[in-house]
Amino acid sequence: MRWLVVLMLAACGDRDAAQLEIVKREVCACDSVACAEAAMKQLPHGGGTPTHRDQAIARDMVDCLAKLKDAAQPQLPP
Numbered sequence: 001m002r003w004l005v006v007l008m009l010a011a012c013g014d015r016d017a018a019q020l021e022i023v024k025r026e027v028c029a030c031d032s033v034a035c036a037e038a039a040m041k042q043l044p045h046g047g048g049t050p051t052h053r054d055q056a057i058a059r060d061m062v063d064c065l066a067k068l069k070d071a072a073q074p075q076l077p078p
Helices: 002-010 014-029 033-040 052-072
Strands: none
Touching: 014 033, 014 052, 033 052
């Protein structure tokens, strides 16, 4: 999943950083994986090279999604 976000952000320029930040906030505010994945569909698509800022925002977004996915996994008894 992380590679998908990286590929999507590879198409984003710094001008899209504000939109990325909005999507990141939405993803991190979600309480379910489905909500986060729906929010990620709003990621801008386009050409360009991602900036370090774009990559940092993407990393935070993926971390939020990973936490939701970890929480959604069934817990095994000890």
